[in-house]
Amino acid sequence: MMRRVLVAGTRRSLVLCAAGAVLGLLIAGFGLFTARGTRMAGIPPEDVAIVNQVPILRSDFDQQLRALVDLSPSQATPAQKRKVLDDMIREELYIQRGVELGLPTDDTETRTALLTATESLVAQNALASVPTDAELRAFYRAHVDRYATTGTMELKALVPASRKMEDAAAAVAALRKGAPLAAVTQHSHLVSTGKVDDGEEFYFAARIHLGDDAFAAARRMHAGDVAGPIAGPDGPVILVMHSHRRPVAQPFDVAKSRVADDLIADKMAQLTKANDRFLRKRADVRIAGDLE
Amino acid sequence: MRAIRVTIMVAALALLAGGALWLHESRARATVLLADIDRLAADPKLAPGLRERGRHVFLDHCAACHGDDGHGDRAGGVPDLTDRDFLYGQGRPSEIEQIALHGIRSGDSKGWRLAVMPAYGTPQPSATEAIKPLSPVMINDIIQFLRAREGLPHDVAAAARGRPVFKGSGACWDCHGPDGYGDSAIGAPNLVDRIWLYGDGSPAWVFRSISEGRHGRCPAFAHRLDPVSIRSVALYVASLARGGKS
Numbered sequence: 288m289m290r291r292v293l294v295a296g297t298r299r300s301l302v303l304c305a306a307g308a309v310l311g312l313l314i315a316g317f318g319l320f321t322a323r324g325t326r327m328a329g330i331p332p333e334d335v336a337i338v339n340q341v342p343i344l345r346s347d348f349d350q351q352l353r354a355l356v357d358l359s360p361s362q363a364t365p366a367q368k369r370k371v372l373d374d375m376i377r378e379e380l381y382i383q384r385g386v387e388l389g390l391p392t393d394d395t396e397t398r399t400a401l402l403t404a405t406e407s408l409v410a411q412n413a414l415a416s417v418p419t420d421a422e423l424r425a426f427y428r429a430h431v432d433r434y435a436t437t438g439t440m441e442l443k444a445l446v447p448a449s450r451k452m453e454d455a456a457a458a459v460a461a462l463r464k465g466a467p468l469a470a471v472t473q474h475s476h477l478v479s480t481g482k483v484d485d486g487e488e489f490y491f492a493a494r495i496h497l498g499d500d501a502f503a504a505a506r507r508m509h510a511g512d513v514a515g516p517i518a519g520p521d522g523p524v525i526l527v528m529h530s531h532r533r534p535v536a537q538p539f540d541v542a543k544s545r546v547a548d549d550l551i552a553d554k555m556a557q558l559t560k561a562n563d564r565f566l567r568k569r570a571d572v573r574i575a576g577d578l579e
Numbered sequence: 580m581r582a583i584r585v586t587i588m589v590a591a592l593a594l595l596a597g598g599a600l601w602l603h604e605s606r607a608r609a610t611v612l613l614a615d616i617d618r619l620a621a622d623p624k625l626a627p628g629l630r631e632r633g634r635h636v637f638l639d640h641c642a643a644c645h646g647d648d649g650h651g652d653r654a655g656g657v658p659d660l661t662d663r664d665f666l667y668g669q670g671r672p673s674e675i676e677q678i679a680l681h682g683i684r685s686g687d688s689k690g691w692r693l694a695v696m697p698a699y700g701t702p703q704p705s706a707t708e709a710i711k712p713l714s715p716v717m718i719n720d721i722i723q724f725l726r727a728r729e730g731l732p733h734d735v736a737a738a739a740r741g742r743p744v745f746k747g748s749g750a751c752w753d754c755h756g757p758d759g760y761g762d763s764a765i766g767a768p769n770l771v772d773r774i775w776l777y778g779d780g781s782p783a784w785v786f787r788s789i790s791e792g793r794h795g796r797c798p799a800f801a802h803r804l805d806p807v808s809i810r811s812v813a814l815y816v817a818s819l820a821r822g823g824k825s
Contacts, residue, residue: 332612361615411686415798
């Protein structure tokens with residue numbers, strides 16, 4: 288009797304197990320082989336639609352509505368909302384189709400956009416972390432030379448009309464002895480190169496206008512100094528410095544926003560490098576024999 | 580046997596209570612998220628609670644830059660959120676919500692990133708636009724032009740020279756408008772309202788802004804905070820400009 292009960296119980300268990308397995312397989316099969324797959328029971332309130340399991344966010348919909356019809360969700364008509372939603376669903380469907388068709392592999396513009404977006408996503412982590420005041424100050428101290436003002440100079444660049452080195456040297460000697468510039472200019476027939484006649488210039492502009500050699504000489508000059516002659520494409524150049532503001536280190540409070548920018552940029556670079564390493568490490572990259 | 584029955588009853592009741600609470604929370608969440616946020620700000624039942632929740636979110640995630648009281652930090656170019664001067668948009672909760680979600684120059688492609696202040700004191704002021712550098716003289720002339728527009732003491736001759744630079748070769752008008760009123764659609768500040776994002780508006784600070792460029796950032800919170808928290812903090816920030824009211 289006892290044995291019969293046990294056999295019946297075992298049989299019932301096996302039948303229930305088998306029924307459960309078949310039901311599970313049916314659900315999984317339905318999920319796998321129907322186009323819509325597994326669906327959520329409802330739409331979460333933060334979404335306005337779910338397209339093949341990809342949500343369309345309500346915040347995006349609201350923003351799109353405002354951008355297209357300049358109305359808030361409570362002001363827009365049902366037809367306006369429906370139109371915007373239909374367009375967003377269409378966009379989502381086309382993007383999903385594009386992925387199915389392999390556009391991220393084949394299409395150059397898609398690849399460029401995807402690359403930029405992925406890089407930005409990596410960078411977002413760096414941007415999201417707010418540096419503390421102590422971090423900012425430490426970074427400032429370590430890179431204080433970066434936070435100097437840009438140097439400026441106002442000077443004259445003159446050449447003798449004869450373009451002769453000895454005439455230029457004579458003019459320089461006269462100027463250094465204290466002769467007035469106007470008198471020396473007239474006596475030695477000096478003319479301006481015309482390259483630094485616009486008044487005060489930033490260092491980078493002065494370097495471009497004067498050339499490297501003359502700029503290097505100018506950087507050493509003080510207001511009232513005369514330098515040269517320096518050989519250049521316009522002839523032997525004489526430099527007469529009117530005013531020279533050298534770069535000055537900015538205090539932390541003044542440079543703070545730049546320090547924050549640089550610190551974040553630094554973190555972004557580090558994160559990007561780490562991400563590069565991670566992606567390479569986990570990837571299976573095989574290289575052709577001739578390029579190994 | 581009786582103990583088992585009691586346990587089952589208690590468990591069932593606890594389950595029921597938990598379910599009812601979850602349902603209530605879900606409905607409240609849905610009410611907040613389905614509402615038009617600009618109208619939500621004026622809802623006397625929901626707004627106070629949301630603003631209070633938003634205050635906590637603000638203290639946890641925004642106060643590090645904007646300060647506990649939202650007054651910002653002019654040295655770092657962090658805007659004052661209480662001054663009714665809106666760099667982006669008109670200060671509507673919906674606009675603030677978008678900034679909280681996607682940030683400003685945050686790396687999030689949905690964020691604000693249209694305009695960047697070029698660094699006119701560098702060889703290549705803009706990475707994207709063909710803008711020429713300006714000389715220190717031209718920058719000073721622009722500053723004098725702006726001071727004239729603000730009604731502040733200025734050098735008349737320099738201001739006259741600065742006007743064509745501002746409206747022409749400097750291309751300042753392109754973002755800030757021909758009269759310097761700015762454009763909140765792209766985050767270009769008003770330059771003649773005596774409200775300064777960086778520093779105190781002195782010629783030295785304005786010179787730095789023009790020569791070094793500016794591109795402040797705000798992180799995106801779309802992937803770090805839940806939608807109700809973001810909505811709440813947007814309502815709270817909107818209320819700061821109105822003295823804490825809706």
